[in-house]
Amino acid sequence: MDDIADRTAEALIDERLDRLVAEHDPHGDRHEFMGAQYDLGLAWVWFPEGYGGLGLPPYLQHRIDERLDAITEHRPRFFDVLGHGMGAPVLLAHGTDEQKRRFLRPMFTGEEVWCQLFSEPGAGSDLAGLATRAVRDGDEWIVNGQKVWTTVAHIATWGMLVARTDPDQPKHKGLTYFLIDMRAPGVEIRPLRQITGEAEFNEVYMTDARIPDANRIGDLGDGWRIAMTTLMNERVAIGGNVAERGEGSIADLVDVWRNHPDPRLADDVMRLWVAAETARLTNLRAEHNRRAGTPGPEGSTGKLVYAELNKKIYELALDLMGPDATLYDTYEFIQPRPGEAVSTDIRRRFLRVRANSIEGGTSEIMRNIIGERVLGLPGEPRVDKDLPWKDTRRG
Numbered sequence: 001m002d003d004i005a006d007r008t009a010e011a012l013i014d015e016r017l018d019r020l021v022a023e024h025d026p027h028g029d030r031h032e033f034m035g036a037q038y039d040l041g042l043a044w045v046w047f048p049e050g051y052g053g054l055g056l057p058p059y060l061q062h063r064i065d066e067r068l069d070a071i072t073e074h075r076p077r078f079f080d081v082l083g084h085g086m087g088a089p090v091l092l093a094h095g096t097d098e099q100k101r102r103f104l105r106p107m108f109t110g111e112e113v114w115c116q117l118f119s120e121p122g123a124g125s126d127l128a129g130l131a132t133r134a135v136r137d138g139d140e141w142i143v144n145g146q147k148v149w150t151t152v153a154h155i156a157t158w159g160m161l162v163a164r165t166d167p168d169q170p171k172h173k174g175l176t177y178f179l180i181d182m183r184a185p186g187v188e189i190r191p192l193r194q195i196t197g198e199a200e201f202n203e204v205y206m207t208d209a210r211i212p213d214a215n216r217i218g219d220l221g222d223g224w225r226i227a228m229t230t231l232m233n234e235r236v237a238i239g240g241n242v243a244e245r246g247e248g249s250i251a252d253l254v255d256v257w258r259n260h261p262d263p264r265l266a267d268d269v270m271r272l273w274v275a276a277e278t279a280r281l282t283n284l285r286a287e288h289n290r291r292a293g294t295p296g297p298e299g300s301t302g303k304l305v306y307a308e309l310n311k312k313i314y315e316l317a318l319d320l321m322g323p324d325a326t327l328y329d330t331y332e333f334i335q336p337r338p339g340e341a342v343s344t345d346i347r348r349r350f351l352r353v354r355a356n357s358i359e360g361g362t363s364e365i366m367r368n369i370i371g372e373r374v375l376g377l378p379g380e381p382r383v384d385k386d387l388p389w390k391d392t393r394r395g
Ligand SMILES: Cc1cc2nc3c(=O)[nH]c(=O)nc-3n(C[C@H](O)[C@H](O)[C@H](O)COP(=O)(O)OP(=O)(O)OC[C@H]3O[C@@H](n4cnc5c(N)ncnc54)[C@H](O)[C@@H]3O)c2cc1C
Pocket: 115, 116, 117, 118, 119, 120, 121, 123, 124, 125, 126, 148, 149, 150, 151, 152, 201, 355, 358, 359, 360, 361, 362, 363, 364, 365, 368, 380
């Protein structure tokens, strides 16, 4: 955008923000306030008008977020990440108009939480090998299978489900993408406890669970392409955050340093601060170039850098804390729910960030993607790529 277009867009955003705040109480009902935000096109500013946006470049969302962060507690929460970061771009790219009208608004307001039913006990990195089956029965699909590591399934209304609809096709081709009602008969959710003591994620068993064909996203057999839209957006949602300078996880390290300064580790703190700032500036540049739609494979770079950096940051924080670092005081079994505060204890964060290099695709898989699809290096051997899925060897 040129300067004049930029200024016009900023003026439009400011005018809408003024209206939002004048006509809706920022401390009143959460769903009412966020619904009004959506209706004014201030939910995702790069989405089309009528679907929570104004058709403007994504980087202008900062202007909205900064102002709303300062005046209201009605902001997206941890639970909304899967819907906002992945479900919304998937619907935008592949949903019908009816699906967009039905699902986007309650997802934005948090009235309906979304989860992601991709990973299975035998299919994580090799997602295309998944075994959950969906068989057509008139206007419905009958689903049988098991998913695992399903974040926030215990409070979700909708699950983004990839299931195998044609086992005779090669593994990437026989998949279809659905939205499953997480409270439907035949859907059973069991908590899985993490290293932090909490159960953010779950196992999900589907036994003859039914999905109306109206909740199929995209065409039959197009599940892999839509799963890729989901994963590319997931990687940007995890690794593409642009915090203010010095904020985010590096702020935790600086805080710990203030309370436990150790001159022997000063250089290490500085090195990580510079790495965090470099990652932030790279993300800022990527955000300016980003357009609505499916992000490219370069989104994997941010995810990889963020995951590895976070682990180093909290490892150093614990080194600075010395013996205090071992005093993790509770392994209470908690299933996070809306309205409950998540602990900000550095020791908990140290444990939680171990997952950063696994969730959304492992760091090894990010390196494979960057090697093959960004740098153009030779691909891994994939011997089962053209075989019918039913004839492949599976874990
Ligand atoms: C906190 C958290 C939340 C999650 N939330 C969700 C969720 O909501 N929904 C969901 O569907 N999934 C979720 N996951 C699952 C996550 O996507 C998978 O754990 C991840 O993709 C890895 O799959 P896997 O665990 O089966 O490991 P595997 O694929 O079995 O990998 C095991 C090891 O082998 C390595 N490896 C595998 N293949 C290759 C290869 N080709 N080259 C080099 N190394 C390789 C991996 O890097 C890893 O170190 C979550 C995971 C975590 C930790």
